[in-house]
Amino acid sequence: MSLHTPYHHGDLRAALLTRAEATLREAGVDGLSLRQLARDTGVSHAAPSRHFRDKQALLDALAITGLERLGACFERAVIDGPITARLHTLATAYLRFAVDNPELLPLMFARRHNPSSVDIQEAADRAFAGPIALIAQGQAAGEIVTGDPKRLGLTALAALQGLATFVGSGYTADYDSEELLDDLVRHLTLGLLPRPAPS
Numbered sequence: 001m002s003l004h005t006p007y008h009h010g011d012l013r014a015a016l017l018t019r020a021e022a023t024l025r026e027a028g029v030d031g032l033s034l035r036q037l038a039r040d041t042g043v044s045h046a047a048p049s050r051h052f053r054d055k056q057a058l059l060d061a062l063a064i065t066g067l068e069r070l071g072a073c074f075e076r077a078v079i080d081g082p083i084t085a086r087l088h089t090l091a092t093a094y095l096r097f098a099v100d101n102p103e104l105l106p107l108m109f110a111r112r113h114n115p116s117s118v119d120i121q122e123a124a125d126r127a128f129a130g131p132i133a134l135i136a137q138g139q140a141a142g143e144i145v146t147g148d149p150k151r152l153g154l155t156a157l158a159a160l161q162g163l164a165t166f167v168g169s170g171y172t173a174d175y176d177s178e179e180l181l182d183d184l185v186r187h188l189t190l191g192l193l194p195r196p197a198p199s
Helices: 012-027 034-041 055-076 083-100 116-127 129-140 149-169 177-192
Strands: none
Touching: 012 034, 012 055, 034 055, 055 083, 055 116, 055 129, 083 129, 083 149, 083 177, 116 129, 129 149, 149 177
């Protein structure tokens, strides 16, 4: 839906989210408002409020949409094979998602004290269930260091997010992003290998 294409019929909520995501990409959070969203989709100024009580509710819905999309990316990336190869495919899926959706990431990982943050946390739990389960499988097979799988996954995610930020900003333009990802996954995998407990 273009900026000037009015909404005619169908799922208004989905149309509003699609236009809101485009606006977020073009103008950032400050450029997003329910009133402007109504104008862009050609509906009455009150129509968006039937689906989103305020701008924060719209942002929360965008966060959940992003998490659902990320979870689908992880599901499509599932392969058979050694744990290291499977971790690599999931890391690649995340890097590509993060580079392609930089405007959604701050919303997806924001934590706020409001009722909708529970919905966002539940969406995040669903999105990352696969990668966390893979870490747990690796631990059961003795291929990954012991510890809380979610905490280990968070550490890996932080490293991947840092790389995604660098790639998306052009900071790593002198390097091939796939090679950087290979380096990162190799270092992460080495760090996840079982090792003797400190004496």
